[in-house]
Amino acid sequence: ESDGTIFEYDDRDVILYNLGIGAKRGDLPFVYENSDSFQALPTFGVIPCFGANHPYNVDDIMLNFSPMMLLHGEQYLEIRKYPIPTSAKLVSYPKLVEVVDKGNAAVMVSGTVTKNVATGEDIFYNESTVFVRGSGGFGGPKKGSNRGAATTVYQPPKRQPDAVVEEATTQEQAALYRLNGDRNPLHIDPEFSNMGGFKIPILHGLCFLGISGKHLYQTFGAFKNIKVRFAGPVLPGQTLRTEMWKEGNKVIFCTKVVETGKLCIAGAGAELIEGKSSK
Ligand code: HDC
Numbered sequence: 001e002s003d004g005t006i007f008e009y010d011d012r013d014v015i016l017y018n019l020g021i022g023a024k025r026g027d028l029p030f031v032y033e034n035s036d037s038f039q040a041l042p043t044f045g046v047i048p049c050f051g052a053n054h055p056y057n058v059d060d061i062m063l064n065f066s067p068m069m070l071l072h073g074e075q076y077l078e079i080r081k082y083p084i085p086t087s088a089k090l091v092s093y094p095k096l097v098e099v100v101d102k103g104n105a106a107v108m109v110s111g112t113v114t115k116n117v118a119t120g121e122d123i124f125y126n127e128s129t130v131f132v133r134g135s136g137g138f139g140g141p142k143k144g145s146n147r148g149a150a151t152t153v154y155q156p157p158k159r160q161p162d163a164v165v166e167e168a169t170t171q172e173q174a175a176l177y178r179l180n181g182d183r184n185p186l187h188i189d190p191e192f193s194n195m196g197g198f199k200i201p202i203l204h205g206l207c208f209l210g211i212s213g214k215h216l217y218q219t220f221g222a223f224k225n226i227k228v229r230f231a232g233p234v235l236p237g238q239t240l241r242t243e244m245w246k247e248g249n250k251v252i253f254c255t256k257v258v259e260t261g262k263l264c265i266a267g268a269g270a271e272l273i274e275g276k277s278s279k
Contacts, residue, residue, distance in 0.1 A: 004093050004115075005053050005091065005092050006090070006091050007047075007049070007051070008089045008090070009087060009088065011038070011086050013047075014040045016180060017040065017047055019031065020176050020177040020207060021041060021177070021207060021213075021214055022167055022211050039083065039086065041214050041217060042084065042213060042222060043077060043206075043209060043210040043213035043214070044084060045077045045084065045123070045124040046077055046124075047180055048124065050182055050206075052112060054110060055096075061096070061108065062099070062106050062108065062135040063106070064134050065135055066132075066134065067184075068186070068195045069132055069133040069135070072130060072131070072205035072230050073107060073129040073130055074109075074127075075126070075127070075129070075227070076151075076227045076228075077225060078124065078125040078150075078225040079123075079222075079224055080224075081123045082222060082273070088117075090117060090123060093112060093115075094110050094112040095112070096109075098141070098145060100143065101139065101142055104136045105133050106132045107129055107131055109129045111125070111127045111150075112126045112127075127147070127150045149227060153267040154267055156252050156254055157245050161243035162244060162246050163246075164242065165219065165242045166240070166241045166242075166258065168237075168239040169234065169237060169240060170237065173203055173207060173237070174203045174204060174207065175188060175236075177204050178204070182204055184204075186198075186201060186202060187201050187203065200235060202235060203233070203235065203238075205230040208230075208265065209228050212265055212268070213226055213270075215242040215253075216244060216253060216270055219244060219251075220244070221273070223251070223271060223272050224271050224273050227267075227270070228267070229267045229268065231263040231265060231267075232262045233264065234257055234264045239259060240257065240258070240264070241255065241258050242254075243256070249271060250271055250272065254267075
């Protein structure tokens with residue numbers, strides 16, 4: 001465990017985040033601080049821990065580490081305390097969960113508890129998996145451990161989805177989203193993204209997680225956790241289609257890139273807050 005990293009934010013950060021995941025000017029609760037129901041969309045929970053100092057060095061853990069070869073592989077977010085404050089001082093404690101050897105690639109998982117400094121209570125827990133191409137073959141375990149909801153791979157039912165939401169991202173989506181704290185050049189610098197194997201800078205995984213999470217929230221209400229695998233890249237300007245199936249208090253979902261028909265989020269699901277589901 002590390003010493004904590006402080007993240008202090010206010011309504012400006014909340015509005016910037018909501019806009020970064022596609023909130024529209026008419027969505028007053030998401031874009032106007034004087035709205036009676038002004039709020040952070042639930043996936044805001046991935047933001048406070050993003051820049052936290054990890055108590056280890058990636059170069060020491062992985063063979064041939066190159067930041068250009070790093071992709072966000074999976075994300076699990078737990079919202080441990082609602083309502084999410086619209087301004088607060090939080091503290092995050094990242095730690096290394098595991099490193100898995102996929103042959104060609106290494107998969108590294110970190111886990112971060114985030115607490116509210118004012119109350120001392122947990123507010124968010126995140127697990128982030130990065131998939132590093134070219135860093136495998138170090139003789140590590142081939143499978144990760146089972147950590148319950150954090151590692152669940154959800155299977156969509158065979159029936160048609162219960163709800164579908166489509167939303168176009170903008171050409172500037174990644175240029176805007178990076179202002180929330182992830183300034184990885186992969187999302188803005190054409191030379192860097194070329195070297196990483198992409199024709200143009202790609203969208204942040206956490207941005208399209210946020211867009212899908214917004215579709216879930218607007219369709220089914222608040223959730224206490226959400227888990228996704230980033231199955232394929234998204235280019236800014238592409239349209240996302242979130243397909244959702246409600247199964248008890250869970251929503252299973254996947255997200256496709258409409259222009260290509262390919263999945264960008266797979267194996268995904270969320271657990272709704274009991275009694276709060278709107279459908
Ligand atoms: O799935 C492929 C892919 O391209 N996914 C999309 C990646 C992406 O676009 N991510 C978002 C953008 S990158 C980003 O946002 C970076 C960000 O700025 C920084 C993140 C920092 C977060 C940390 C915060 C603290 C790809 C390339 C990932 C894998 O595809 P393939 O190489 O074809 O792999 P495949 O042959 O299907 O499987 C090999 C083994 O790996 C496992 N696996 C597959 N996809 C995975 C994954 N594991 C984790 N995450 C994924 N997304 C497979 O299960 C398989 O393992 P096994 O053989 O044991 O079954």
